[in-house]
Amino acid sequence: MRRFWKAVRAVLVVLVAxxxxxxxxxxxxxxxxxxxxxxxxxxxxxxxxxxxALVFDSPYHLGRKLLNSTVVSFVTVAIAxxxxxxxxxxxxxxxxxxxxxxxxxxLATQFVPAVVIVLPFFLLFRDLGILDTRIGLILVNLSIVTxxxxxxxxxxxxxxxxxxxxxxxxxxxxxxxxIRNIVLPMAAPGLVTAAIFCFIxxxxxxxxxxxxxxxKAVTLTVGLALFQAEEGDLWxxxxxxxxxxxxxxxxxxxxxxxxxxxxxxxxxxx
Amino acid sequence: xxxxxxxxxxxxxxxSGRRGGLRDRHLKYLLVLPAxxxxxxxxxxxxxxxxxxxxxxxxLSKSHVPGPFVxxxxxxxxxxxxxxxxxxxxxxxxxxxxxxxxxTLLALGVAxxxxxxxxxxxxxxxxxxxxxxxxxxxxxxxxxxxxxxEFGLFDAFFGILLPPLADIGWLSDPVLAFAVCVMxxxxxxxxxxxxxxxxxxxxxxxxxxxxxxxxxxxxWRVFRDITLPQLFPVVMVxxxxxxxxxxxxxxxxxxxTNGGPGTATQTLAHYAYFNGxxxxxxxxxxxxxxxxxxxxxxxxxxxxxxxxxxRPA
Numbered sequence: 001m002r003r004f005w006k007a008v009r010a011v012l013v014v015l016v017a018x019x020x021x022x023x024x025x026x027x028x029x030x031x032x033x034x035x036x037x038x039x040x041x042x043x044x045x046x047x048x049x050x051x052x053a054l055v056f057d058s059p060y061h062l063g064r065k066l067l068n069s070t071v072v073s074f075v076t077v078a079i080a081x082x083x084x085x086x087x088x089x090x091x092x093x094x095x096x097x098x099x100x101x102x103x104x105x106x107l108a109t110q111f112v113p114a115v116v117i118v119l120p121f122f123l124l125f126r127d128l129g130i131l132d133t134r135i136g137l138i139l140v141n142l143s144i145v146t147x148x149x150x151x152x153x154x155x156x157x158x159x160x161x162x163x164x165x166x167x168x169x170x171x172x173x174x175x176x177x178x179i180r181n182i183v184l185p186m187a188a189p190g191l192v193t194a195a196i197f198c199f200i201x202x203x204x205x206x207x208x209x210x211x212x213x214x215x216k217a218v219t220l221t222v223g224l225a226l227f228q229a230e231e232g233d234l235w236x237x238x239x240x241x242x243x244x245x246x247x248x249x250x251x252x253x254x255x256x257x258x259x260x261x262x263x264x265x266x267x268x269x270x
Numbered sequence: 271x272x273x274x275x276x277x278x279x280x281x282x283x284x285x286s287g288r289r290g291g292l293r294d295r296h297l298k299y300l301l302v303l304p305a306x307x308x309x310x311x312x313x314x315x316x317x318x319x320x321x322x323x324x325x326x327x328x329x330l331s332k333s334h335v336p337g338p339f340v341x342x343x344x345x346x347x348x349x350x351x352x353x354x355x356x357x358x359x360x361x362x363x364x365x366x367x368x369x370x371x372x373x374t375l376l377a378l379g380v381a382x383x384x385x386x387x388x389x390x391x392x393x394x395x396x397x398x399x400x401x402x403x404x405x406x407x408x409x410x411x412x413x414x415x416x417x418x419x420e421f422g423l424f425d426a427f428f429g430i431l432l433p434p435l436a437d438i439g440w441l442s443d444p445v446l447a448f449a450v451c452v453m454x455x456x457x458x459x460x461x462x463x464x465x466x467x468x469x470x471x472x473x474x475x476x477x478x479x480x481x482x483x484x485x486x487x488x489x490w491r492v493f494r495d496i497t498l499p500q501l502f503p504v505v506m507v508x509x510x511x512x513x514x515x516x517x518x519x520x521x522x523x524x525x526x527t528n529g530g531p532g533t534a535t536q537t538l539a540h541y542a543y544f545n546g547x548x549x550x551x552x553x554x555x556x557x558x559x560x561x562x563x564x565x566x567x568x569x570x571x572x573x574x575x576x577x578x579x580x581r582p583a
Contacts, residue, residue, distance in 0.1 A: 013394055014390075091302070107573075111569065120323065123323075186424045200403055242411060
C-alpha cells in the first residue's frame, strides 16, 4: 500500500512538471519549425533557424525592438537601484517622521492598476512630444520598478549587522563613508538580485509600451503583435520572437531563484 | 519633508554624524527624498491627475484641449447607462474568484507534493520559476497557439480524450474562451504560489507534526489541525496578492482573446484601455480606471496589515 502511494506521488510530480513545461516547450519547438510543420502536430521535424533570420529582417526588424527592450530595462534599473538603495538604507537604519506613511504609500503604489498611471502619462507625453521614445517608457517603468527595489533592498540591508557600521562611526568615518565602504559591499549580492528582478519586471512590461510607443520605441513584448497579420497569425515567427523574449529572462530568473519569490511578495513571505 | 527636528534614531545613531559632512538627522531624509520624488512623480501624480480627468468630459478625437468638468457624469454613465461596464465588472469578478480559488487550491496541492524534497522534486521546484518569468503577453500567445482549433496541441489532446471536443473553436465560444483565459492565468501563477507555500511549509515546526503523528493522528488530521493553521497567514498573503493581480489582468487577455468573442472576456482593465485608446474618451476611461482603484485600496489595506503583522515599522 505504501509503495503504491509512493508511485502515485512520483507520477503526480512528473505530471506537474509536464503541465508546467508543455506551453513553454511547445512554443519553443515552433520557433525551429518550418512554416509547413507549424500547422502539424509532429514532434519530429527538420529544425531550421530560418525563423530567427526572418524576424530580424525587414519588415519586422526585431533587432530594434530587442535594443529598445534592453536599453529601456537597463536604464530603468540603473536609475531605480541607486535611488532605492538610499531609501532602503534610511528605512532600515533610521526612524523618521512619517516613516510608516511613506512606506505604506510606496507599497500601495505597486497595486495601482497600470491603466490609471498610463492615462495622464499619455497626455503629458503627447504635450511634451515624447510619445514613442525610450525616455518616456523609462520614466513610466520607474513607477513599477522602484517600489519593488526599495522593498527588496531594505530586506537585504536589514540582514546586515550594525556592529561594523557603528565601530567605523566611532573611529571617525562619516555616515556616507560608512555606506560606501561597509554597507554597499556587504549588500552587493542583494543589490544585484534586486537589479535582476527589476530588469525582468521591466522587460516583461506590456501595457505601458503598448500605449506609449507606436514605432521607434516599440519593445519586444509589443513587437509580438507584428506577427498577427490580417491573413492569420504567423506562428513560427511569433514563436521565434517568443524565444528571444523568454530565454534571457529564464536565465536571469534561475540566477536569483530563491529571491524571486521574496521580491514579488515584497518581503511579506521569507 | 519639513525641517522639524526628528526624534533621534535608536542605538548608536545618536552618537554619530557629529564630525563634518551631513548630520544623520538631515541625511536620512536626503536619502529617502529621491525615492519619494520618483514615487510621487510616477504614481501619486498620475493617480491624482486621473481622478481630476475622470470628472471631465474629454474626447481626444474631437478636442486636443481638456474638456469641461462634468462632475460625476462619467461615473454615473458607467454605472447606469453602460451594460458593457457591468459586463466587464462581471467578467473581472468571476475571473478573479476562479483564478484566485483555483490557483490557491492547486498550489497548495503541488506544494504539499513537492515539499518533502528529493532529487526529482528539487528539479521540478527549480523549473517552477520559469512560467513566472515569462512575459504574460507571451503566455497569452502560447495559449492561443495551443488552443487553435486546426492545429493546436490542446485541441488534439482533448480530441483524443473526448472526441466530441475535437475541432471546437475554443476561442470563438464565449464560455470556452473565458475558460482558456482562466487556464492560462492559473498556469502562470500556480508555480509562483507553490514556491511561496513551500517556503511557508518549511516554517511549520516539524516537532509538532511528529508529535501528532506519534499520537496516531491521520495525515489528514495533521494537515487540517496543525499544518493548515500554521500556513494560514502565508496563504492569506498570496490570496490577497493574487486577487490584486487578477483584478488588474490585461496583458494575457489582450494577446489571447482581446476581450472577445464579443465582450465575453473583457476585463475592467481591458474595458478602460479600450475606451481610452480606441475611442479616445479620456474622461470616461479615467472614471472606469478609478472605479478599479477602489477595490484595490481595500485589498492593499488588507495586504499591508499582513505585511506589518510582526514588524515594529
